[in-house]
Amino acid sequence: MTAAATSPLAALAAENLDRLRAAHPAAFDDRRRLVLGAAAAAAVVGLAAFALWYLDFSILAIWNGVGRLGGFLVLMIPPSPDRYLWTYLQAMAETVGIAYLGTLVAAIIAFPFGFLAARNVIPNVFVHVGVRRFLDTLRGVDTLIWALIWVSVVGLGPFAGVLAIICSDIGAFGKLFSEAIETADRRPVEGVISAGGSRLAGHRFGILPQIVPVMVSQVLYYFESNTRSATIIGIVGAGGIGIPLAEAIRTLELQQVAFLVLMILVVVTVIDLVSSRIRFAVIGKPAH
């Protein structure tokens, strides 16, 4: 059965099509949207094409390379720690510890910055723009520089690594937190404020419960990510998994590389499983 034949609404609409078109021209005109959409898509694709050309991408090289890739993977099998299993485990533990402390402290310090950088909390342009640029600077300064700065303060060792992680992660957390705050639903805030709550209380009760899950997931992600990359930790002489990995890569010990990667993968998986449990504990059971 066709809709037009039976549906009163469709019949009505067909009857009034011309009038509706005249009365609501905007509703029938997609041109602006389509043109803008097409222009945006063209810009994205066009820039990508230019980049491919500028950076000497070659289909042929890719085609030939894929085969070689397989051959190289064979050299990684079987993954083996050689005789360094214990060294690797220790290095991994060091890395996890440093990443944990660094991420935790960074998150705590970044918390107030997140609020200061959010436009809906601090309407004053100078404050939130200033704080944002400050956070940009923290992130923009290379981790190697942070490492050097802290090495000259506290010497070589894990402490310098923790400090360096803290500095660059404050920049990232501050930005991410502020963006979570800006996206929060305003209605609960109105509920609190209308009951005479101060602005502070409005943020504490209206916004915080909404953004805590987001913040927790970001912090856990960075914890995981710091555990994984751990370059800073290596630079400042705190040991960690980065050094054996870099060494194995530089000397093409591919079986060890494979083993290290698998080991990190296991740790990351564990962190991921724990973190999603924590996250759901914080979010709680979603309602309808």
Place this chain on the structure above:
Amino acid sequence: EGWKDQYPELSLAVIPAENASTTTDRYGPLADYLSKELGVKVTLRVANDYAAVIEAQRAGNAQIAMYGPASYARAVMTGVELDPLVVPRHSNGMTGYFSVVYVRADSAYKTIEDLRGKTLALVDPNSTSGNNAPRFFLDRAGYSVDTFFGKSFFAGSHDNAVLALAQGTADAAANSWNSEDDSNLTRMITKGVLKDAAGNPMKKEDFRIVFKSDFLPEGPFSVLSALPEDLKAQIKQAFLDMPSKDPKGYAALSDGKDKEFVGIDRAAFDPIIEMVKFNDAARKS
């Protein structure tokens, strides 16, 4: 020994070397040995970047450090007051090594002259044997790397530079070389990672050396000049005694390839400093 109150703990800072065993395996025994000899705890710090070692020494936070020749020069040039103590003497009797330029044996390139306009693979900007030395010594021989070769690039590591040559990405590659049977190339071959573009394993005979630098001294173990004289002397003595007092630890430290430590003074590194200065100046011209 009054210095023990001032220095209840010493730091030994090293950077990873591109060798078979891991860095802690190599230097762990040395730190233990020094602790025993000096009677204070010596903590080993493996930093992945020598810039961090230099900053730690500048701030007085690391008292003993192992440098490569170029990074020692860098530390001195940027104002760290250092006394070099010892360098190792290899089994072949030398206290240093060379930088070489390889080509493939099946290529037409016989001398450096044949490489005009060709592609050279360097290691990375900070490498002594893979960048600083070839630049300096090639220039001295009349071949400026930037103008003589058609293109030069950093391959990232010593192994990568050799691989680039093996697979035809480059026509020549700079690398380090100790002796006929002891070089980065021989190590790669032993491990079986050196294959050509078609995936066939390669031999030492497949490569030819077309250029060899002057002798480069090994990197020294150094201490802060500001340390008390008697402490410095004790540390130096401990190093000199290590091969006899702790042969096992010394074997680990040197992969069994070195004979002993010999003392060295600042002047030995003047050529290296000159080399680094030359390269710095060449950069802006």
Place this chain on the structure above:
Amino acid sequence: MLVLDGVSRKFSDKTAVDQVSAEFAPGSFVGIIGRSGAGKSTLLRMINRLVDPTAGAIRFGDRDVTRLKGAELDAWRARCAMIFQQFNLIGRLDVLTNVLMGRLDHVSAPRALLRLWSDEDRAIALSALEMFGIADLAAKRADQLSGGQQQRVAIARALVQEPRIVLADEPIASLDPRNTRIVMDALLRINRHFGITVLCNLHSLDLARGYCDRLIGMSAGRVVFDGAPAALTDDVARDLYGLEAGEVMDAAHAAPAAHAGGASQPSAVPA
């Protein structure tokens, strides 16, 4: 024929709907009444399969609705439109697009994803909006509307689905008398003229009696009344809502003599 057969739903410890069995003949206009928290919304949500029953079966003709999956489930939902108590509009999209969500089943997937609606669909959506007097808001973002406006957008979305069944969860909660009338009349009209079954949660007994041809009373998840509106005696209603004698009519009718001064101390409020 829509059949509920011993349908139950538990939320952890709480039983929201408890062994409800009922049959709904095509073309009936059924009102579901009961106190707040009685399980009315949950019941409708189960019919639309937004919530799965923990026990029992829902059948439509010879189809087992509880077993539907994938495209079949989508098709079922398209035929059985839902009007939500809290509107469930897409706040960031404009009103017209929100209404056109009801036409998704009539549009090919690629066209829908690019929002290339046909002129007919647009016209249908606009007509539905016009029907409720909000066509001029078509380009506004849904979260900028007043409560009643949002509710009407939600109802328009349901109507353009051209459904076989309409599940309406308090469709007039936020509406003024005139719009209440427009909406209830629209439901009645599609019910009478096109034989579409309407299941409607209502809080106003008067409306329920006026519009429905059958009432189902729920209490604590169970069906405690099922019959013609005429059969809903005052006693039954009193039981259903837990009202005191003399309060049986809509609360409004039993309003206190407000102007007579503070004499009437309402008994439901503890003193």
Place this chain on the structure above:
Amino acid sequence: MLVLDGVSRKFSDKTAVDQVSAEFAPGSFVGIIGRSGAGKSTLLRMINRLVDPTAGAIRFGDRDVTRLKGAELDAWRARCAMIFQQFNLIGRLDVLTNVLMGRLDHVSAPRALLRLWSDEDRAIALSALEMFGIADLAAKRADQLSGGQQQRVAIARALVQEPRIVLADEPIASLDPRNTRIVMDALLRINRHFGITVLCNLHSLDLARGYCDRLIGMSAGRVVFDGAPAALTDDVARDLYGLEAGEVMDAAHAAPAAHAGGASQPSAVPA
């Protein structure tokens, strides 16, 4: 005495409230009626200063409410409780904490931020919940409640504020008859016994007439009626809602003779 003096509010092009002037004597119970989109919610939101007027002034006694800032503004809001059409609860927090938001003004900031409520405050909040029959839900998360339950939580929050003025935006929209009665009676009680001013948006004319001692009718942002309920003649109501003759009573009363068959073609729906 709450005084509105030529208050207007524009949203970009749209004038939601247009030069409204009115005085509200302490202890009055005022119903605000009007069609959906007439500006009723916006008016109440301006009095609570959740929305700032674009023109005009709001005064309470000798205070200029439109000028208040910081702690003074908080204090004003605490005295003038708001019940929202969409509840505005904090979904992730439990019901009791939501109600205790109404006590924020009575607690020192550090205690409040740590949620260290006094036993008195808890008792008050629980009593308010009990008053509306939902004390047993105190520990539940607010977003797991049924619509009517959420609405009652919102009303409890407003009452525990112990306000001087209550602004209620359709407080009974999602409520069943019994709860409608409980809530309206509670508002009436605090109005009569404590002289608290109540401003209440209502869609049901019957309720408005039954409970309020003054009605304000709005249309397109303007006040088009202001007087005693008795003065709201059928003609005026018809105008206000744009109803046809004979539809003046609550829509429900004028419900079609549903059981008489499909004869009554509702005029509001285009055929």
Place this chain on the structure above:
Amino acid sequence: MSLVPVLPDAQRVSLASGYAATVRARRIRLLVGLTAVVLLALVAGWAAEVRIGTFATNLWRFTSYLGRITPEFSWATPFQSLAAWYWNLPHWLSLLAETLLIAYLGTLMGAVVGFALSFLAAANLNPNPTSRFLVRRTMELLRTVPGVVFALLFVIAFGLGPMPGVFAVALHTAGALAKLYAEVVENVDMKPVEGVAAAGGSWLARVRFAVLPQVLPGFASYTLLRFEINVRESAVMGFVGAGGIGEDLVTSIRQFYYPDVSALLILIVATVMAIDFLTEKLRHHLIGLEGRAR
């Protein structure tokens, strides 16, 4: 006298204790969790040799490095000073452009893959635990394998140059973004999703119309943050010949070309700021911040 008639004691106490019992369980869990976090932090602090004393006494050295990289600047001849400081500007700018292009390509490729994976990895949109598990582990593999390892494999397969660098960046980005996106998706308000589902919308339609408008600001900010990270971390790709401006910075740091360090640092920080500024504009456009009055 209170507005709310306070309940008789007995009733109040029983209600309050009922509430307390339910809440206590939650409180205890929270407390145990917090204690665990703090204890772990203490253990980590001990392992990481945190020495507050050294930190405090030496904090003045914080500026030492910054002081050294500050260039000599003569106000008498500002332009000459500036020219001397930024002596290599054209080269640096071309490196910066190359870096931006590498980061752009890598981020774009990674974002496209991550976008597709994220909806399959989100528990609220993909109820099938098996496929969710598979997708999640794939994402993990992609982001766990360090960029350098991918780069190593690719440089041997495809030869030196930016191409292996781009692929390495893209794979890592795909894994990282997929996870972050998936979490944004898991946090959306499900009411609109129900609304579209109830109208018979397919899975794709629900994602397109009910989820996408909600997650777009979050996706945009994560994508641009990742772009920024990719710009900064290009130095790692140096050894495949795709180092760009990051590699030059690291080289300057290692060779102690102090004025170059500050010159490059300022260029990079300015780039980060520009990207962040753009992010903010784009996000606010997507949120329509002004429009969310209610």
